[in-house]
Amino acid sequence: MAKDYFKVFDFIFVGAGISGPFIANDLCKGGANCLMLEAGNHYTRRTYPTNGLDGTSQMYWAGGLELGHDAKIAFLRPKVVGGGSIMNQALVDRFDDVALDDWKSVSGIKDFSMADMATWYDKAESEIEIQEIPAKFRNKNAEIFDQGFKNLNFDNAPLRRAQNDCRLEEGNCCIECLNGCRLGSKQSTPETVLKTALENGLTLASQVEVTQIIAKNGDIRVIGRDAMGGQVSYRAHNLVLGGGAIGNARLLLNSGFGKKLPHIGQGFFCHPQFMSFGIYDEKINSHLGAFQAFKSDDKGFRQEGFKLENVYAGPEGIALLVPDFGRIHHEYMEKLSHFACIEVCTRDTNPGQIKVNRKGKALIRKEQNKEDINRYEKGAKVIDDIFKSTGAKEIVHGRFGIGLHLMGCCAIGTDPATSVIDPEFRLHGHGNIFAADSSIFPNAPGINPSLTIMALSKKAAAGILRSR
Amino acid sequence: MIDKMMISKYFSKSQLKGLLKTGDVILPGTNVSPSFSSTGCINHIDRMAKYLSPDDLNGLQMVFFVLRWMPKWVITLLLKLCSHSNSFPSFIGAGLRMLEIGLKGATLSPYYANLTASGYEGNKVYDVIGWHPKFFVNEDGMPVKQTPVNLDSPTSEDVEKIYKVARESGPEIRDWGVKKRLQFISNLKAVILKNQEYILDRLQADTKKSRFDAITAEIFGVLDFLDYLEKNAVKILSDRKVPTPFALMGKKSKVYFEPLGTALLISPWNYPFYQAIVPICQAFIVGNAVVFKPSSDTPLKGLVEDMLSQAGFLPGWVQVVYGKGGKIGNALVDGKPDKIFLIGSQTVGKLIMERAAKYLIPVELELGGKDPMVVFEDVNIDRAVAGAIWGAFTTTGQSCTSVERLFVQDSIYEQFKQNLIKETLKLVQATDDDGNADIGPMTTRGQVEAIAAQVADAKEKGAVFLTGGDWDGRSEFVPPMIVEGVTSEMLIDREENFGPLLPIYTFSSEAEAIDLANDPEYGLSASVWSQDLKRADRVARRIYTGNVSINNVMLTEGNHALPFGGVQKSGFGRYKGEFGFYAFANIKAVLIDQNSAKMEANWFPYTAKKYRIFSDLTRALYSPGRISGLIKSAFYGLKLETYVKKLAKKGRK
Structure with a gap:
């Protein structure tokens, strides 16, 4: 240099x-x-970490999660060539x-x-290049999402994804794409x-x-x-x-x-996202195949200030979101293959703030006001209804929110x-x-x-x- | 297999215990799920800790340190509180949430990444949770997978890979620092102690030596050395401040002990465990990556790696290369290690040194000896006889420091000889399993043949065999042989025999003893026996050799604080003791000055005036007369500095 x-x-x-x-x-x-x-x-696509632990540790600031002053939302801030x-x-x-x-x-x-x-x-x-996930490659988690929307008369749409060839016909399961796509498709x-x-x-x-x-x-x-x-x-x-x-x-x-x-530092927004899980009698295997295919496309949701996404995450992430610890935690995780997952992403109205301390470290102050919590609750209610209408036996709300869209x-x-x-x-x-x-x-x-x-x-x- | 011992670069042992305890509260296991501790996923914690922000890491270290001393129900209570963090006022709630995410993050992440200790045989977490995403990639999309390096009779391409692995490991080993590296040594000590009987079985299978010889020299010796490292390595390898002279006032001078990089260690067949662990650990503790080549006669295949791995060493840190010397030895030197350390024969020593000279690689050689034992008339004869027998025949004489020439003062010669014969005949020779045999058979066929040749030569030239004369020249059970009437024409007088052959000689005076003991070729070790310690010391100083024991035999090696090495054709360099660290260290001189606007007096421009002041200063500094000299040097020093300052500002007029 x-x-x-x-x-x-x-x-x-x-x-x-x-x-x-x-x-x-x-x-x-x-x-x-x-x-x-x-x-x-x-x-490069040849060197992306393939283990969830390494992926999270090596590609985000602070080795994974960053917390704000109230620790209610965990921020994921990419630290890698290519960023988000x-x-x-x-x-x-x-x-x-x-x-x-x-x-x-x-x-x-x-x-x-x-x-x-x-x-x-x-x-x-x-x-x-932008593609949609073809209908025949939608996995069971996507089907539940779609079925729930139909049951409740909400509008959804297939995702437009920046990808060129995920080679799903070869049987690839793209969950690891969250730590970088080895196929070079993303x-x-x-x-x-x-x-x-x-x-x-x-x-x-x-x-x-x-x-x-x-x-x-x-x-x-x-x-x-x-x-x-x-x-x-x-x-x-x-x-x-x-x-x-x-x-x-x-x-x-x-x-x-x-x-x-x-x-500078004022007006920090992050679209707080909350994952919810529906637990079914049959196996859902949300991690198999194309793990995301749909989004909500409903005018009512837009007015209410939230949207729903058909998503999933690695077991390290989900384990942090399920409640409790000890035997109860194990019972949830042992049923992981029966989990379906939908996420509510809120359009936050309450601006947060970034300050720096004497050491130059960024301090995040980001709270959800009544309106923001209201938006989340409305979204979570729809998710509950979707899960219930498709036969979920139990519904679990993630323990905390995640801030991925760091803006402002x-x-x-x-x-x-x-x-x-x-x-x-x-x-x-x-x-x-x-x-x-x-x-x-x-x-x-x-x-x-x-x-x-x-x-x-x-x-x-x-x-x-x-x-x- | 005992559990692999975990050492973390970022967490102390007690912090790890805290993490393990917390892990087992969060993930206690069920009939299908393994518990946190049973998976050994904690071994991978550094993969995460490395990337944490310093604040988060400090926090976790503190929390785990405290939780280590908490009973499990307290941790359970704490986590229960965390589960209800939303019912607390915001500042307490925030603290609890941070704690929860910290504790769960540190335990759940490695656990649900399906990581385990090596050799883990329980249920895998991915199987329990049904996590099996398939991912097919063609050659184009496939990440490059490293094929394991072939360490058994490697080709020169393999050797290239071996050194590549070693060079990649080098910086990592260095970064651990001496204190953390020492934890691996402490672990190794525990692993060896625990596996003692297994190691002895393996040793006896390869060397055939008696179990007692094996335990004293190879187990006790190794543990004692590791103990020495534990007590001394940090002190010896710490940065040292050295005095900075007056003329360099304001600067600091330091010495750093840094690793050289990759050390190639080659060991012989006689003490295969000791000669593996000791040099490996000596090179490792300084921070070097090691390529180790044991003898193909006693390779103890897999044993050293197994012990190291259980102690937490990573595979790249110490690579053990197997196979016949010769070609492999050449290839290993051609791989250009940063240091070669060989214990072995003169022949191999020459070959290696010659080859290393091509690349200017520093070598250190510990070769054989023809060690004398000098016994004066004033000794306790029984003790000296017992010492002579042990020194000559322990490990069936297959030690580089075995007594190979015994000189006894003529006045006690006859009595000494009779006792020597009587006691030698009592030795029990077998490869035993209970510690009841004194010596075993010979380890290698080649050595049996070498001894047979020496014996035949001696017999032909008229030597008298006081014991063992009936050996058939073929059996590997070579009996202890005491030989009288040896002359300088005989091979047995000049060549290292590396077997249970002991020629005995007489001498009449101290001067003659010194003369006889000084071998024209060798100089590894010697022993001097006398009631008169002043005389013994006199003789010890006059014998040209690397090590001398007084009124004992082969005992300098018994103290790991003493250096070991030879003179003449017995080799050069020292290993073990304080000096042993230096064999593998880059002893770096560092002078620290401030970044300032100041110019140095010895830099350009040179002027006649500066020359005069400097000359005055030199005289003042180094002339006798302390007080006035000091005042004068201060005066000229100040004058010089003022002038240099002026020069810097205004330049040469």
């Missing part, structure tokens, strides 16, 4: 998740000299009017409309845009955790720690932040940007007093610091964020290229 010390890059990217590689891909094609820094490891696109469920949905109108009014940015965003969604989708950034960016000259340094940004005289210096704990430092004309909600907020706060931009903290908006990123995706007052990842979300959309991160990144990249 020493050889890069005096080199001045055009762009430094902090974080190699979804946004960074999407922007870098376009900038590298445009001939920019880019360096991407990522705190996590760079795995490695371990997500690969759902790619466009936002609807509800989400975009809301953003428009909060941020004061008129571009947040279905018509304007459609261009960018198209461009984002052109970078990846359209994670290392399989798509990051790959082409690297071919176009992007320099990628993994296991470098950026700890400080110094913006002076129109230049950026980035300071970080490498895998050995040594200090590294790089220089560039521009900086693109792609460390996600917590990562970006922590970095900006630790670098002193909070004084002029008081909104650097909201986009026109007013520097209530936002952090300007409508041109630049940090207010800094023409050379950009961000277009989930941290700029002004509130919780209630829809999976991946595709919108890609679209916003495409838009940001186009803007940067135009101004160059």
Whole structure:
């Protein structure tokens, strides 16, 4: 790395998740000299950990779960080249009017409309392949989901997944895709845009955790720690932040940007998700085959502020969610193959907050207000009804919620007093610091964020290229 | 097989016990589910602990340390409270929830990842919960699987892989630090003690030596060495501060003892367990990865790995390579280890050193000896006779430090000789199972032939066999042979015999004894026997050899704080004791200065003025006269510093 010390890059990217590689891909094609820094490891489909323990430990910050101050929601924050696109469920949905109108009014940015965003969604989708799980490969867990919706007259829809060939006809069981897809089917950034960016000259340094940004005289210096704990430092004309909600907020706060931009760290959202399990007499084997195929697509649910998903998780995860310990715990887990699973994902309204302590560690403060709890309870009630209507003998609600869609903290908006990123995706007052990842979300959309991160990144990249 | 012993880089033994206890409260097991502790999944806890944030890790360490001392019902109560965390006010509830997720995370994760200790035979967790996702991948999608390295008669490609594994393990072993590495040594000690009878059976099967010889030299010896490591390794291998002279004021000087990397250890057939464990542990405790090659005559196949594995060593840390020397030995040297340590014969020593010279690999050789025992007239004859018999015939004379030449002062020679013959004839020779035999048969056929050749040569040239003269020259039960009238023409006088052959000689004076005891070729060990300790010490100093016992025999090896090694063709370098650590250490000098704007006086630019001040300073520092010298050096030192500062600011005028 020493050889890069005096080199001045055009762009430094902090974080190699979804946004960074999407922007870098376009900038590298445009001939920019880019360096991407990522705190996590760079795995390939040949080296993804295949054991649940290793996967969770090695690919998330803090070795798995992070807890907020009230420890009611556990946050899963990816720390790996490819970020969320490695371990997500690969759902790619466009936002609807509800989400975009809301953003428009909060941020004061008129571009947040279905018509304007459609261009960018198209461009984002052109970078990846999207498929639905064919009906014949739906597993029993998916059938229960579908049957329950039919019984109760709710609308559902097949999932649109970023994948190109899961080879389900060969009998693959894709549950391990949550720790990275060994088939190379999941359209994670290392399989798509990051790959082409690297071919176009992007320099990628993994296991470098950026700890400080110094913006002076129109230049950026980035300071970080490498895998050995040594200090590294790089220089560039521009900086693109792609460390996600917590990562970006922590970095900006630790670098002193909070004084002029008081909104940094404010407005943290995470779509709290709660898994529920229905236990049946017959075997369900939710882990076999394609482990997810459906989502709810019901107008009523959208108005109520929740959605339901047909999902599953590894045994380490489920074991943490089932109640009690000792013999009772064993009794539940011994029946694991009889479990069906549905998750309620709430569109949270109560903003949380990220602060840093004296050691520079991110502290998460995120509570559910009455409205948020209400949304969860309505969703959980529907799940109960689905399980009951399909013959479940017992229903178990997960012991705590999970925050996977980590959004906000650097909201986009026109007013520097209530936002952090300007409508041109630049940090207010800094023409050379950009961000277009989930941290700029002004509130919780209630829809999976991946595709919108890609679209916003495409838009940001186009803007940067135009101004160059 | 006893349970594999667990050592964690991140948790102490008592914290692990706390984790195990908590694990068994959360996962006590049912008639189908195994309990947390029975799976041994705790062995994999470091795979998780490594990635925890320091705060979380500290928290868990503290909690487990406390829970270790709590009765199980307290842990149960605590977890019950956690289950009802939502009924508590928020700050208590949050604490309980954190505790619950911490405790459950640390126990459920390894358990439900289907991990177990090696050799676990109970129900697998995945079978119990019915977790069998299939995943088919063609060559394209398949993660590269490592095929196990072939350690038995490896080809040169295998050897390449062996060293690759060793080099990958190196940094890992180093990172554990001496204290944690020592825990593996303590475990090994317990494992050996527990498996003592089994080890003795295996030893006797391979070496045929008597059980008593086996237990004293190989079990007791090994345990004593491991005990020595436990008590001394940390002290010896800790960073040391050394004085920094006045001229380097403001700086710190330190010595670090770091591993060299990969050590190749080659051992002979005579003490196959001792000569395996001792060098392996000596190299390991310094932090080296080890490639160990036992003799093909007494390989104790699988025994060493088994013991190490039970003690928690990972397979890559110590790899045992089997097969005939020669080609494999060459290939192992060609693999370019960072250090070669050989115990063996001169012939092999030469070959290895020659080959190592090609790559400039440092070697350390412990070769044979032709060790003298010098007995003066003022000794207690009974004791000296018993010592001579044991020194010459223990392990049927197959020790590199066996007595091979016995010099007795002429005034007591006859009496000594008669006693020697009488006592030798009492020796019981057998491979016993109860400890009742003194010596066993010879271990290798080759050695029987070598002895037969020496015996035939001696008989032909007129030597008198006082005992064992009736040996047929073929039986592996070579009897103890005391030989008189040996001359310098005979092989038995010059060559190491490595068997129960004891030539006896007379001498008349101290000077003659020293002259005779000093062998022109060898110099491994010697013993001097006399009531007059001053004389004994005089003689001990004059014998050119690596080790001397006074009024005892082969006993320097009995104290693991003493170094061991030879001079001349008996080899070089020292192992065991404090100096033994250095054989496997990169002794690194470190000088620490502050990062400041200060320039050093000895750096450029050189000027005539600086030269003058420096010359004055040198004179002041090193001339006799302490007080005035000190004041003067302080004065010139200050002057030099001021001038250097000025130079740095303004440059050469």
